[in-house]
Amino acid sequence: MVPPRRLGALAGLAVWRVIGRLRTSSAQITLSVVGVALAVGLVVSVCGISLGLASESVVASEETDYWIVPEAANVQSLAVPTGSVKLGDVHDASAHIATDERVEYAVPVSLELFPVEDAVTGERTYVLAVGVVSHPEAELLGLPLGRLAPGDPYYANGTYDGTWTGEAVLNEAAATSLNASTGTALESPRLSNRSFSVVGVSAGGRTATGTVPVALVHLSELQAVSGGATGDQADQILVSTDDRSVRPSLEGLYPRTTVVRRSGLRAQRVSSSNLPLAIAVSGAATTVVVGVLFVATLMGLAVSDDSESLGALAAIGLSRRSRSFVVAVETVTVALLGGVCGLVLGVVGIAGINAAGEAVLGVNPGARFDPLLVGFAVAVALLIGVLGAVYPVWLSRRTNPLEVLSR
Amino acid sequence: MEGDISDETFDSSVIVRGRDLVREYEWGGTRLFGGDSSPSVRAVDGVSIDVESGELVGITGPSGSGKSTLLHLLGGLDIPTTGTVTIAGMDTSDLGERGRTRLRLEHVGIVFQRFHLLPALSARANVALPLVELGESKSRRRERATELLEAVGLGDRVAHKPGRLSGGEQQRVAIARSLATEPDLVVADEPTGELDSATSDRVLATLGDVADDRAVVLASHDPRALAVCDRQVPLRDGTRTSGEHSHGRD
Numbered sequence: 322m323v324p325p326r327r328l329g330a331l332a333g334l335a336v337w338r339v340i341g342r343l344r345t346s347s348a349q350i351t352l353s354v355v356g357v358a359l360a361v362g363l364v365v366s367v368c369g370i371s372l373g374l375a376s377e378s379v380v381a382s383e384e385t386d387y388w389i390v391p392e393a394a395n396v397q398s399l400a401v402p403t404g405s406v407k408l409g410d411v412h413d414a415s416a417h418i419a420t421d422e423r424v425e426y427a428v429p430v431s432l433e434l435f436p437v438e439d440a441v442t443g444e445r446t447y448v449l450a451v452g453v454v455s456h457p458e459a460e461l462l463g464l465p466l467g468r469l470a471p472g473d474p475y476y477a478n479g480t481y482d483g484t485w486t487g488e489a490v491l492n493e494a495a496a497t498s499l500n501a502s503t504g505t506a507l508e509s510p511r512l513s514n515r516s517f518s519v520v521g522v523s524a525g526g527r528t529a530t531g532t533v534p535v536a537l538v539h540l541s542e543l544q545a546v547s548g549g550a551t552g553d554q555a556d557q558i559l560v561s562t563d564d565r566s567v568r569p570s571l572e573g574l575y576p577r578t579t580v581v582r583r584s585g586l587r588a589q590r591v592s593s594s595n596l597p598l599a600i601a602v603s604g605a606a607t608t609v610v611v612g613v614l615f616v617a618t619l620m621g622l623a624v625s626d627d628s629e630s631l632g633a634l635a636a637i638g639l640s641r642r643s644r645s646f647v648v649a650v651e652t653v654t655v656a657l658l659g660g661v662c663g664l665v666l667g668v669v670g671i672a673g674i675n676a677a678g679e680a681v682l683g684v685n686p687g688a689r690f691d692p693l694l695v696g697f698a699v700a701v702a703l704l705i706g707v708l709g710a711v712y713p714v715w716l717s718r719r720t721n722p723l724e725v726l727s728r
Numbered sequence: 729m730e731g732d733i734s735d736e737t738f739d740s741s742v743i744v745r746g747r748d749l750v751r752e753y754e755w756g757g758t759r760l761f762g763g764d765s766s767p768s769v770r771a772v773d774g775v776s777i778d779v780e781s782g783e784l785v786g787i788t789g790p791s792g793s794g795k796s797t798l799l800h801l802l803g804g805l806d807i808p809t810t811g812t813v814t815i816a817g818m819d820t821s822d823l824g825e826r827g828r829t830r831l832r833l834e835h836v837g838i839v840f841q842r843f844h845l846l847p848a849l850s851a852r853a854n855v856a857l858p859l860v861e862l863g864e865s866k867s868r869r870r871e872r873a874t875e876l877l878e879a880v881g882l883g884d885r886v887a888h889k890p891g892r893l894s895g896g897e898q899q900r901v902a903i904a905r906s907l908a909t910e911p912d913l914v915v916a917d918e919p920t921g922e923l924d925s926a927t928s929d930r931v932l933a934t935l936g937d938v939a940d941d942r943a944v945v946l947a948s949h950d951p952r953a954l955a956v957c958d959r960q961v962p963l964r965d966g967t968r969t970s971g972e973h974s975h976g977r978d
Contacts (some may be wrong), residue, residue, distance in 0.1 A: 330860040330869075334849070341848020341889075618783050633844035636805060637905065638833025640826060723805050727796070 331643055335650035338581060339658070340622075347382060349623035350655060356552020356615040357659025357705055358666055360608040361698050366481075367604035368694060371597035373687030387571055387580050389558040404663075407431075408575060415454065418574065423564040426456045428466065429644040431540055433547045437509040441500040446530055448495045448534040451690055452543030452555070459561065464537050468521045476541035481550050484541060489517040495534035496522040507536070512545035605697075610706055612656070616709030620652045623712045628720050635722035648717040653706035660702020664695060734849055739915050741780045743912045743943035749775045749811040751797050751966075771797040771964035772808070781912065784939035786957030787947040794966040795947035796917055802945055803836050803915035804828050816912050838904025839916035839935075839946075843898040845890040849879060851901045853885040858908045876904035878933050896927030903934055914938055918944040920953050932956045 344352045378496040389408065408414070411429035418427035431452035436445050453461060454476075455469040468490040477483030488509055496502060496519070507517040517538060560571060571580045624631065634644055671688045676685035732911050742920040751772040772794045779785050779802070787795045801813050807828075813820045816835045820828055832838065845854045855873035856864075864872070877886050880900040889897050899919060906914050916935060920928035929952065936956050938944055946953060956961050962969045 326865065327860060327863040330863075330866070334846075334857075334860065337853070338848045341846075345847070497804065549941075622847045628847055629844060633840065633846075634857070635829065636832065636838050636840075636844075637858050638829055638836075638909070639857070640829050643861055723800060727800075 327643070328646065331646050332650045335647045336645070336654050339651050339654045343658075347623065347626075348419065349619045352687055353619040353623070353655045354662065355391065356619065356661045357612050357656050357702055358662035360612040360615070360705070361660045361663025361702055362666025362670055363663075364604045364608040364701060365664060365694050365698050366670030366688070368601045368697060369667065369671035369688040369690055370674065370686060371600035371604075372691055372694075373689045374597040374600075387560045387562070387568060389560065389571055389575060389578050389580055395481035399514050407554040407556055408551070408578065409552040409554055411558060412454065412473065412479065412553055414574065417560055418558065418560055418571070421567065421570065423562055423567050425563070426459055427561070428453050428456055428459050428461070429540055430461065430557045430559055431543050431547075431549055431555040433549075435536065435544060435547075436509055436511065437499055437536070438510075439498075439500050446498050446534065448491075448499070448536045448542055450536050450538055450547075452538055452540035452549075454540050459535070459559070462492075462535055464490060464523050464535060466537065468523060469537065469539060471571045473539050473541045474642045475539060475545065479553065481541060481545060483541075485515065485542065487515070487517045487542070488520045488539065490521045490523055490537040491519055492535045492537075493524055495536055495591065498534050509546075512546055515542070517542075542589070543641065560572040582726075602681060604702055608701055609708070611710045612659075612701070612705035616652060616656055616659075616705055617712040620648075620709060620713040621716050623651075624648060624716045631717055631720045632722040635720065644717055644720075647708040648714050649707075652713055653703065656702045656706030656709060657699070660698050660705075663702065664698040667694065667698065741782075742778045743781050743816065744779045744945070745812075745814045746775060746777045746798075746802060746808075747812045749777075749798065749801055749808045749813065751794075751801060751806065752809045768952055772801065772965050774811075775966070775968055776796075776965070777802070777961060777968075778810075778944055779913070779943040781943050782941060784851065784936060784944045784946070784956065784958045786954045786960045787945065787950060787963060788954050789961050789963035789969075790949065793963040795949075795963055797966075798963065799915050799917050799945060799947040803838055803913070804832050805838070823943045833858055834909060835912050837909070837911040837914040839899070839902050839906050839914065839919050841918035841921040843853045843890070843895075843897055843922075845901055847890050850887050850889055851893065851897075851904075854890070854901055855905045855908055857905060862909060872908060873904070877901070879907075879937075880904045881930075894927065895923050896930055899923060899927075899931045901933055901953060903931070903938065907938060911942065913945070916944065916948075918948050918950070919946055920948065920950050925952065928952055931951075964966075 339350060343354070379464070408429070415427040415429045418424055433450045433452070435445050435450040437448050438445050447594045451461060451464075453459070453466050453469070454473040455466045455471050457467040457471065459466040469488050470486050474484040474486055475481060491499070491501060499505070499507070501507065501519050502521050503521055505519045507519065517536075540555060541550065544554065549555070560567065568580055572578075631644055631648075635641070668690055671690050674686055749772050750770060752768040752770050754768050758850055775798060787798055788793050797806070801808055804813070804815055807813070807821045815831060818831060820831065823831060846857070849857075852870060852873040855876055856869035859869045859872060874883070874886055877883055880903055882897060882900055882904070885893060885897060892902070893901065914935075918933065923931060928950065932953055933956075935944055935946065938957075947955070948954060
């Protein structure tokens with residue numbers, strides 16, 4: 322057992338040697354630090370993305386809202402109207418679901434891509450028309466349903482001869498692209514003798530594929546202009562509840578439908594595939610393997626280059642164990658230095674990924690930095706250092722002082 | 729002061745004793761189908777030598793005569809093919825690598841031609857290196873290293889890195905390092921080989937001082953270095969020649 326005082330002194334010697342060689346621009350040491358920094362920076366960035374995904378899935382799991390969607394469709398139809406299989410009698414079905422005291426509300430949702438003319442230029446722009454039954458507490462795609470008149474007045478118990486409100490709540494993207502504001506009448510070749518006007522502009526409209534122009538309207542009015550009134554069709558039913566035991570009864574409500582948890586496409590994918598964990602684990606594993614190979618190779622070269630010093634240490638009486646310890650600490654020190662640099666790179670990388678996502682795709686990828694990543698980066702760097710030290714230590718143990726000093 | 733090589737009783741003043749030393753090196757590899765085809769070369773051939781405490785012995789001879797090989801044997805860096813080297817009463821051939829490393833740490837100081845100081849460390853830290861292995865406290869290491877550097881005339885250079893020291897100063901730091909553990913024996917391989925004449929004189933004077941209370945063996949073909957030795961052991965083709973002579977230091 323090596324005394325702690327000696328270990329401390331040898332560790333100090335190793336650290337000073339690393340610092341000294343960094344100052345003299347030792348290529349192997351510098352490259353080792355850079356290599357670990359890049360590897361750790363990459364894994365921190367990747368983990369930032371996976372943390373972002375994981376945090377969304379956490380939000381989803383905290384809520385207990387469900388979507389009833391046709392079996393042939395999937396939750397992507399929340400963002401993009403499929404135009405295929407639809408649910409029927411959705412007003413009655415929603416009302417029936419809402420009678421369950423465990424359910425806060427149930428809102429049928431219909432989605433249509435709708436051409437609307439720009440109020441100023443007349444240029445035609447497609448917006449995502451979202452037909453809903455208004456509920457004061459409900460929110461869809463970030464838009465509050467309560468901005469519309471309560472219920473669905475035009476539906477009138479399935480007669481479709483109630484009061485035509487023509488209300489439309491636009492999100493900011495739609496208002497901008499249509500040059501519309503509150504009070505603006507929306508013109509569309511598909512409206513014939515019907516009309517809509519903007520009753521409010523609100524933030525929101527973010528879907529799995531980014532922020533799209535959205536117009537929130539009453540369901541029956543959208544059905545009327547899109548032909549969905551026949552059979553009272555809609556794409557999905559949003560069910561809000563605090564009780565997860567509702568799910569089985571929802572699943573039995575419609576034949577050939579699927580009940581999925583809320584939060585849209587990304588959360589659905591995440592919750593079903595453990596994607597964040599997979600990304601983090603594979604990223605860390607790749608980083609460790611690449612980092613170990615990199616560090617082992619370069620520190621091995623450094624040991625070969627520095628064999629005269631190691632030979633001198635042996636000659637003056639430092640034991641093989643002490644020399645091995647010095648080389649191991651040097652390797653770990655190099656890896657930890659790389660880890661710290663990599664952490665900084667990772668933080669910059671996370672910011673860069675978010676900025677690039679916004680700039681190129683119009684979507685914030687949601688990568689986020691968590692203080693836990695500091696510990697994670699250090700742990701990965703430490704692991705790289707410890708595993709990467711095996712080869713240089715083995716090389717140093719083979720160093721024959723006489724052979725080196727006789728050169 | 730010359731040791732009597734025929735006397736096998738161990739004199740307590742003898743620090744290192746070599747008896748019938750042979751060191752062979754093999755050239756090349758082995759035959760593909762058995763048998764050893766490697767010709768061997770005898771770098772040292774039947775040399776015996778005793779060095780006592782307080783004695784400065786110079787091993788001299790032309791290049792390839794076996795000076796460095798003999799020095800490595802006497803310093804415990806290598807073991808003889810046949811024959812025995814006894815340092816402080818211990819036969820180096822009986823010790824494993826670990827034992828010989830420990831023997832060097834405690835009983836042998838080594839001075840190299842090319843100094844071999846660690847460039848990242850200060851002069852004081854370089855001198856203190858052997859004390860690290862002994863587990864000495866930091867304060868003790870600093871104190872001892874400073875004391876030794878002052879003794880070799882470098883008290884004002886303790887914090888300097890080797891790169892900021894002249895060749896002579898670096899060699900004196902190396903001499904100070906060789907004395908850190910208060911060894912019984914110091915071996916120096918061409919200690920003035922990379923120094924100019926003025927600097928060599930200073931280093932040789934330091935080695936002369938070192939030899940006052942311990943044994944010093946140096947290998948050199950520098951006439952100035954040999955001039956300061958108590959006696960010279962001339963070698964030719966690995967064997968001692970008859971021209972050994974001795975004279976006292978001033």
